[in-house]
Structure formats: structure tokens, C-alpha cells
Amino acid sequence: MRSFAVSFLVGTLVLWVLPRLPEMRVLFWGMVAMALGMLASMAVFRLPLCLRLPATLVSALLLGACYTIWTASGVKADWLPQAWEGQDVLLTGTVADVPERRADGLRFLLDVEQADRGDYHGRLRLAWYEDALPDIRAGDRWQLLVRGKRPNGFMNPGSFDYEQWLFSQRIGGSGYVRKSGQNQRVSHGLAFSPNAIRQRVQERIQTALGDSPETGLVQGLAVAYRSTISPQQWETLRKTGTSHLLAISGLHIGMVAGFGFLPVMLVWRLFPTLYTRMPVRVAGGIVGGVFACAYALLAGFTIPTQRALVMVLVLMLGLLWRRQIPFSITLALALLLVVLIDPLASLSAGFWLSFGAVSLLAWLGMRRHRQGKMAFLWVQLALSLGMLPLTAGFFGSVSLVSPLANLLAIPYVTVLVVPLILLGVLLTGILPGVAAWVWQAAALLLQGLMMGLDWLATFSLSSLYLPLVPLPWLLLALAGFTLLWLPRGMPGRWLGMALMLPLALFQPEKPEPGAFRLSVLDVGQGLASVVQTANHTLVFDTGPRVSDSFDSGELVVLPWLYGQGVRQLDTLVVSHADNDHSGGAKAILAAMPVAKVLVNAADVLTDHQTNLCLSGQSWHWDGVEFTMVHPSGNFPEQKENNRSCVLKIANQYHSVLLAADIERPAEQWLVKQDADLRADVLLLPHHGSKTSSSPAFIKTVSPQLGIVTSGYLNRFHHPHPSVVRRYEAYDVKLLDTVESGELRLDFPVTDAPWRLREWRKAQLHVWNRSLEK
Incomplete structure (x- = not known):
């Protein structure tokens, strides 16, 4: 069982190595035939014992791979048709989850049942931005005019892979509801469906607690509704390593069980004759299983919740079984059932963290009796240390205060907070006033907890960011932990350190x-780039800040910098005030020291000390020259774009020109001023807009490569087709972050050719949008 389960899991990892799905008729049936053939040979020909185990492992691996490929093919078949992207489509479907209300509108999942353009069935993630929004209820059927696109996200080292997350959640695209008289509710959903109950509970908690900072925390623990948790609270939880407490995980479901x-x-004590009918352990396990299933439904029965439920139920069965079953067998059965239910489970960090934590706890539990009264503290410290490689690999950071924070927070939330919240859920249907008091008490407890966590998060070393560690190094660290916690007396134990x-x-x-190195980050319709020399780092523009929940400075630029081991900036250049260039600047300035900030106008970043960028400014770092070529003091144009900072970076053999958002007037001015514009690589002015990239400017710069930074299916249609043709006429190769993701160019100190890396192509996986190009 153990070997088969692990081999089957390894087979499901096929998605991590496939850039695209194979031809099903060739590979899929070939692998199925091979696996079934090996199983048949074992049964019919009675393979020797020495060959039976390898045959079983290979069979399990192939079956896991086949099953996963088949599932992934089904997920991709439910993607929004490519021909419908950017088009208005009339859809009819069911609201599949509790809608999320935000300051800018409403977000919800729609399970599409029919469309006016053809046959389509899939799940879409939609937004509705109208001022007067209707009351959308979970389970309701709606007809909506939608403009959508296929799964799309940014591709940068160290950043969250949104496309992977959408794929793992079986979401086939995203979009927004258009203003139309055709938008209407078709029918109401069932009043007592799990999601309808969740929405009512969420709304009653909102009514009971109002605008309390703890409202989102209570809603998250009650019904897994976390959209009202503030970014500051998430940051505190991340720094203290306690974010897992807000996920409906095996810990919570196990506690409810x-x-x-x-x-x-209690009942068995009142009626002792029941002991003769059924042991209390078995009866308690059955009722606990029912409680666990009810809580999983209350949490939305999402895929991660399903995994946690299966894991808890199997572990409970192992404990309730009359016979002595090794815990490893029980855990292997749970693992096999989880990947059978969700063969895409390996795409989730939660899968690895939950099974890793349970496995580690089981291992440590075998040695706990030697630790006496300090057992719990010892297990918590060992668990935090053992999970370091996984948390570093998935999140790029580790919390140094996590052992202490979890030592206090886990029993606090488990024993005090969650029981109160669930008691409120039980009472809300019969005694809503009492339920409100109970939730208010839970909120007070959470307020005290967050005060303590906020204090821990203030320590300068509460959270340690780590560079992007290669997989072999992470595996070495896991091996080191294994050696370190072997029983005393084992040779080589301290080699683990x-x-x-x-x-x-x-x-x-x-x-x-x-x-020097130029990295142009993928931030959609905007610009964020980083220039590195041997000992210095410069950020040129920071991408957009769309809302409180999306700031490219926080979500893209900072994780990229941390992943590259950058802890402070020597210079930050904000070319101009447009949000798509300056939006992420405040997040960066708040997170790390910046020695110098250059802006094009005094009214940009007024909360920070800045200097104006002016043509003629220059400095040298590590043998690389930086020269500001625009704007000049006598430039007559007052339009913001045309006064953007324009920076040239060069060493003895190579050069780059970062042209920001300048348009034809600024280009013509620079050409007439005989500015030093020639460069090997040009960051296209104004994202390739038709108002820029004049022939004279392209001819003067004479680049070999032009880089476009634009958003997928952006409404400006950047780069404009006429501009693309113009660069092609000058034999300039164009690359766009839409198709390339992050672009990294390394310019050597010699006259050797510079090296190019396109992150989207280098990290191409089955779930990536570019596969369907």
C-alpha cells in the first residue's frame, strides 16, 4: 500500500515536467496498456518476488500519470473558447460560491450551462462593477452578458502563479459583466443548499460584528469567507507563520471531528446499556465523521477542504479499526484517496504542507515520550524546523517567530475561538441574538490574539526572506533535517546541520x-524593470496599483527582488506619475531601504524625499555607466508622458535605452538635440502606442531588440499593428511580456553576445495560457 500510494503520487507529478499535454490517443492509451499489462503479468505469470515490487511501482506510476493527464485534458477542455476572448457573450449559469463584495464591486464564480455563441460548459471567475449591484445569492441561476478571457496571469520568478491556481481550481477563464438589459436572474437557488447557508451565516456575522477588524477573521473560520480580511492582517499572519489558522484545513476539521x-x-454515560451495543470509540468516531463532513460543507467543500476531509476521515478510520494498523498504512491510504479525488493536488502548496506536517508529527510522536513535560514545545520547534524547506520553496520566506506564535495561537484558536464561532453558527437559526453575542466574544478573543501577533511581527527578524533556492538545494535541506532528527547514536546524525x-x-x-543585467518584469499593462550590476540595484518604474488587493509593487516587484537576494535599493526611478508606472512605488519604499529616489516632477511621491531626473545626470556603478537623457530643463512640452525620465545604461560594448512613456514630440526633440540614443536594446516608448516610435527615433536608436510591456488583450491594443510593422521594416526583433513573461538580458563585460531568457517559455507548463497560442 505504501509503495503503491507513493508511486501513484509520483505519477501525478507528470504535470510539473510536461510543457504541453501529449496526444491522448498515442501516449495515454499506450501508458494504460503498459500499466495494465504489467499488472496482468504479475497476476498471471506470477513474477518472482524480486520483480513484483518494481512492477507494482512502475504500474502505479504509469496509472497515476495517465489519470492525471486525463483529468488535465478535461480541465483544459473547459477553458473559455479562444474565439470568444474579448467578445460579448450571453451566458446562463449558476452562482457556484458565496459572492465576494469588495469596494470596487462584486466577484463570484459562475458555472456556465449555456451560451448564445455555442456549446460551452465551464467555470468562470467574474467581476461586476456597476454602482447599483443586484442581490446575487449563491445557487441562483443568472443570464449575464460577459466579456471574458482564458486563464491569464503574470509570469515572474518568485511570484504567485495565478494560472496554476486557476488550473488547480478548475476555473476556465475570467471576465466581467457588461452593463446590459439582458442581465437578469433566471431562478432562485435552493434556500438550504450548503452555499446558500454559508452566505446567510456570512451575512449574519457581518451584521453582528459590523466593521470590526475581526469580522473577516470570524467569517474565515466559520464559512471560509476571507475577502474581508485586511492586507495588514494577512501580512501579520504571514510574518508570524500563522496563516494556516485561517485555512479550513485538517487541523480544524480534525478538531470538529x-x-x-x-x-x-455524555449519552453513553447516561445510558450505560449502549456500551453493549456499540463501543463508545466507534460511536464517537461515526458522529465525529458526521461533524467533520458538516464543517467541510460549511467551508464550501472546495478542493482543498475535500482533501483535508478525506485525510481526517481516513486517519479516524485507522484509529477506530479494531486491529492494529501501522500509522504509515493509514497515511498512505489517505494519500492515495486524496490524489484519486484530486489528481491535481500536487499543484497546491497546501497539499504538500498538510501531508508533510502530518508525516512529521507522526515521526516525532514516536520519540515524544523521551521529552517529558517539554514534549509539546519540542514537537512545535521540530515541526517549524522541519517545514522550513517546504515554506522556503513555496513562499520564499520563513517566519523566525513561527514556533512561538504557533505555540500560543494553535491551542488558543482551537480550544477557545473556533468552538465559540461554531456555537454561534448552530445558534443563529434559533437564537440569532445569542449567536451575535457569541460571535462578538470570539471577535474579542481574536482581537487579543492579533494584538499579540502584531507585536511579534514588529521584530525586525520576525520574517526572513530567502532567495529563490534551486530544487536540489531544497532536497538537500530535507535530507539534512531527516539526518538531524534520527535517533541518538546514529552515525552521521549531525551532518544534517x-x-x-x-x-x-x-x-x-x-x-x-x-x-549588467536588465530584467523587465511582467506586470501586465504597465512597466516595472530592474537593472543590476555587480554590487548595485536600480528599479525603473514599479507597475500599477489596481486596488487594495492588487499592488504590483507588493505582489510582483518585491517578491522578485527578495528572490534575487536584494534587500535594499540604490536607486528607484519613477519615470512619471501615471499609475501603470508609479503605482507600486509606495509599497516598495515601505518595504525596503532606498538610497535615492528620482522622479520627473515634484508632485510625484510627495510623502518621500525625491530628486528630479534631468538630462545630463550620470553615474557609474561597477564599471557600468548610467545616463539620464530626458527630460531637459528647456523642453517645451508639458504633457506628462513626454516629460518621462529616459535612462540609458551602457558598458564598453553593450547598451540599453529605457524610454518610459515618451511620445513623438519628445522623440523628435531628442533626435534634434543629437542625444546619445543608440542602444542594442530599446524598451519601446509608451508600450508600442501609435503615438510613439517614430521612424526617425527608431533609426537613431538602431536597436537589435525592442521590448514591449503590455497587458493581455489590453483595451489600448498595444503594441499597435502599425508600430509593429515599423519595427519590422527596420529589422528590429520585438518581444512582449505578454508572451515572454519576465525578460532577463545579461550583458557581459566583453563583446560577446548578450544572453536572453524568457521566463514564460523557460517555465512552460500544461496550465499556461501560451500553450494555446
């Missing part, structure tokens, strides 16, 4: 003196 034993024990050191000491490769 444990509550099922309490009423059974040496194997874990690279996790803390690793630093990404930097340019050598005289060389």
Missing part, C-alpha cells in the same frame, strides 16, 4: 564587474 466524541460520551546550511547561505548569481 473530535467534538463529535463529546455528546457520545551542514546539509541545511545552504538553505540560509545560498545567493543567486550576480553580474561580474563591468557587466
Whole structure:
């Protein structure tokens, strides 16, 4: 069982190595035939024992791979048809979850049942931005005029892979509801469906707690509704390593299952004859399983919740079984059932963290009796240390206060907060006033908890950001932990500490003196780029800030910088005030030290000390020259775009021109002023707008490569087709972050050719949009 389950899991990892799905008729049936053939040969020909285990492992691996490929094909078949992208489509479908109300509108999932353009059935993530929004209820059927697109996200090292998340959640696209008289409710949903009940509970918690900062926390623990948790609260939870407490995980479901034993024990004590009918342990397990299933439904029965429920139920069955079953067998059965239910589970960090934590707890539990009264503290410290490689690999940071925070927060939330919240859920249908008081008490407890966590998060070393550590180094760290916690007396035990050191000491490769690197980040319709020399870092523009929940400075630029081992900036250049260039600047300035800030006007970033960028400014870093070529003091144009900072970076053999958002008037001025514009690589002015990239400017710069930074299916239609043709006429190759993701160009100190890396192509996976190009 154990070997088969692990091999089946390894087979499901096929998605991590496939850039695109194989031809089903060839590979899929070939692998199925091979796996079935090996199983048949084992049964019919009675393979020797020495060959039976390898045959079983190979069969399980192939079956896992086939099953996963088949599931992934079904998910991709439910993507929004490519021909419908950017078009208005009339859809009819069911609201599949509790809608999220935000300051800018409403977001919800729609399970599409029919469309006016053809046959389509899939799940879409939609937004509705009208001022007077209707009352949308979970389970209702709606007819909506929608403009959508296929799954799309930014592709940068160290950033959240939104396309992967959409794929794992079986979401086939996103879009927004158009203003139309055709938008109407077709029918109401069932009043007592799980999602309808969740929405009513969420609304009653909102009514009971109002605008309390803890409202989102209570809603999250009650019905997994987390959209009202503030960014500041998420940051505190991240820094203290306690974010998992807000996820409806195996910890919460297991705790609720444990509550099922309490009423059974009471009833059995009142009626002792029941002991002759059924052991209290079995009856408690059955009731606990029912409680766990009810809580999973209350949490939305999402895929992660399903995994946690299966894991808890199987572990409970293992404990209730009359025979002595090794815990490893029970865990292997849970693992196999989870990947059978969701073969895409390996795409989720929660899957690895939950099974890793349970496995580690089981292992540590075998040695706990040696620790006496300090057992719980010892287990918590060991668990935090053991999960370091996984948290570093998935999130790029580790919390140094996590052991202490979790030591206090886990029993606090488990024993005090969650029981109160669930008691309020039980009472809300019969005694709503009492339920409100209970939730208010839970909110007070959470307020005290958050005060303590906020205090821990203030320590300068509460959270440690780590560079992007290569997979082999992470595996070494895991091996080191395994050695470190072997029983005493085992040879080589302390070698584990040496194997874990690279996790803390690793630093990404930097340019050598005289060389430089340009990284143009994928931030959609905007610009964010980073220039690195041997010992210095400059950020040129920071991308957009769309809302409180999306700031490219926080979500893209900072994770990228941390992943490259950058802890402070030497210079930040904000070319002009447009949001798509300056929106992320405040998040960066708040998160790390910046020695110098250059802006094009005094009214940009007024909360910080800044200097104006002016033509003629220059400085040298590590043998690389930086020159500001625009704007000049006597430039007559007052339009914001045409007064953008324009920066040239060059060493002895290579050069780059970052043209920001200048348009034809500024281009013509620079050409007439005989400015030093020639460069090997040009960051296209104004994202390739038809108002820029004049022939004279292109001819003067004479680039080999032009880089466009634009958004997928952007409403400006950047880059404009006429501009693309113009660059093609000058034999300039164009690359766009839409298709390339993050672009990294390394310019050597010699006259050797510069090297180019396109992150989207280098990290191409089955779930990526570009596969359907």
C-alpha cells in the first residue's frame, strides 16, 4: 500500500515536467496498456518476488500519470473558447460560491450551462462593477452578458502563479459583466443548499460584528469567507507563520471531528446499556465523521477542504479499526484517496504542507515520550524546523517567530475561538441574538490574539526572506533535517546541520564587474524593470496599483527582488506619475531601504524625499555607466508622458535605452538635440502606442531588440499593428511580456553576445495560457 500510494503520487507529478499535454490517443492509451499489462503479468505469470515490487511501482506510476493527464485534458477542455476572448457573450449559469463584495464591486464564480455563441460548459471567475449591484445569492441561476478571457496571469520568478491556481481550481477563464438589459436572474437557488447557508451565516456575522477588524477573521473560520480580511492582517499572519489558522484545513476539521466524541460520551454515560451495543470509540468516531463532513460543507467543500476531509476521515478510520494498523498504512491510504479525488493536488502548496506536517508529527510522536513535560514545545520547534524547506520553496520566506506564535495561537484558536464561532453558527437559526453575542466574544478573543501577533511581527527578524533556492538545494535541506532528527547514536546524525546550511547561505548569481543585467518584469499593462550590476540595484518604474488587493509593487516587484537576494535599493526611478508606472512605488519604499529616489516632477511621491531626473545626470556603478537623457530643463512640452525620465545604461560594448512613456514630440526633440540614443536594446516608448516610435527615433536608436510591456488583450491594443510593422521594416526583433513573461538580458563585460531568457517559455507548463497560442 505504501509503495503503491507513493508511486501513484509520483505519477501525478507528470504535470510539473510536461510543457504541453501529449496526444491522448498515442501516449495515454499506450501508458494504460503498459500499466495494465504489467499488472496482468504479475497476476498471471506470477513474477518472482524480486520483480513484483518494481512492477507494482512502475504500474502505479504509469496509472497515476495517465489519470492525471486525463483529468488535465478535461480541465483544459473547459477553458473559455479562444474565439470568444474579448467578445460579448450571453451566458446562463449558476452562482457556484458565496459572492465576494469588495469596494470596487462584486466577484463570484459562475458555472456556465449555456451560451448564445455555442456549446460551452465551464467555470468562470467574474467581476461586476456597476454602482447599483443586484442581490446575487449563491445557487441562483443568472443570464449575464460577459466579456471574458482564458486563464491569464503574470509570469515572474518568485511570484504567485495565478494560472496554476486557476488550473488547480478548475476555473476556465475570467471576465466581467457588461452593463446590459439582458442581465437578469433566471431562478432562485435552493434556500438550504450548503452555499446558500454559508452566505446567510456570512451575512449574519457581518451584521453582528459590523466593521470590526475581526469580522473577516470570524467569517474565515466559520464559512471560509476571507475577502474581508485586511492586507495588514494577512501580512501579520504571514510574518508570524500563522496563516494556516485561517485555512479550513485538517487541523480544524480534525478538531470538529473530535467534538463529535463529546455528546457520545455524555449519552453513553447516561445510558450505560449502549456500551453493549456499540463501543463508545466507534460511536464517537461515526458522529465525529458526521461533524467533520458538516464543517467541510460549511467551508464550501472546495478542493482543498475535500482533501483535508478525506485525510481526517481516513486517519479516524485507522484509529477506530479494531486491529492494529501501522500509522504509515493509514497515511498512505489517505494519500492515495486524496490524489484519486484530486489528481491535481500536487499543484497546491497546501497539499504538500498538510501531508508533510502530518508525516512529521507522526515521526516525532514516536520519540515524544523521551521529552517529558517539554514534549509539546519540542514537537512545535521540530515541526517549524522541519517545514522550513517546504515554506522556503513555496513562499520564499520563513517566519523566525513561527514556533512561538504557533505555540500560543494553535491551542488558543482551537480550544477557545473556533468552538465559540461554531456555537454561534448552530445558534443563529434559533437564537440569532445569542449567536451575535457569541460571535462578538470570539471577535474579542481574536482581537487579543492579533494584538499579540502584531507585536511579534514588529521584530525586525520576525520574517526572513530567502532567495529563490534551486530544487536540489531544497532536497538537500530535507535530507539534512531527516539526518538531524534520527535517533541518538546514529552515525552521521549531525551532518544534517551542514546539509541545511545552504538553505540560509545560498545567493543567486550576480553580474561580474563591468557587466549588467536588465530584467523587465511582467506586470501586465504597465512597466516595472530592474537593472543590476555587480554590487548595485536600480528599479525603473514599479507597475500599477489596481486596488487594495492588487499592488504590483507588493505582489510582483518585491517578491522578485527578495528572490534575487536584494534587500535594499540604490536607486528607484519613477519615470512619471501615471499609475501603470508609479503605482507600486509606495509599497516598495515601505518595504525596503532606498538610497535615492528620482522622479520627473515634484508632485510625484510627495510623502518621500525625491530628486528630479534631468538630462545630463550620470553615474557609474561597477564599471557600468548610467545616463539620464530626458527630460531637459528647456523642453517645451508639458504633457506628462513626454516629460518621462529616459535612462540609458551602457558598458564598453553593450547598451540599453529605457524610454518610459515618451511620445513623438519628445522623440523628435531628442533626435534634434543629437542625444546619445543608440542602444542594442530599446524598451519601446509608451508600450508600442501609435503615438510613439517614430521612424526617425527608431533609426537613431538602431536597436537589435525592442521590448514591449503590455497587458493581455489590453483595451489600448498595444503594441499597435502599425508600430509593429515599423519595427519590422527596420529589422528590429520585438518581444512582449505578454508572451515572454519576465525578460532577463545579461550583458557581459566583453563583446560577446548578450544572453536572453524568457521566463514564460523557460517555465512552460500544461496550465499556461501560451500553450494555446
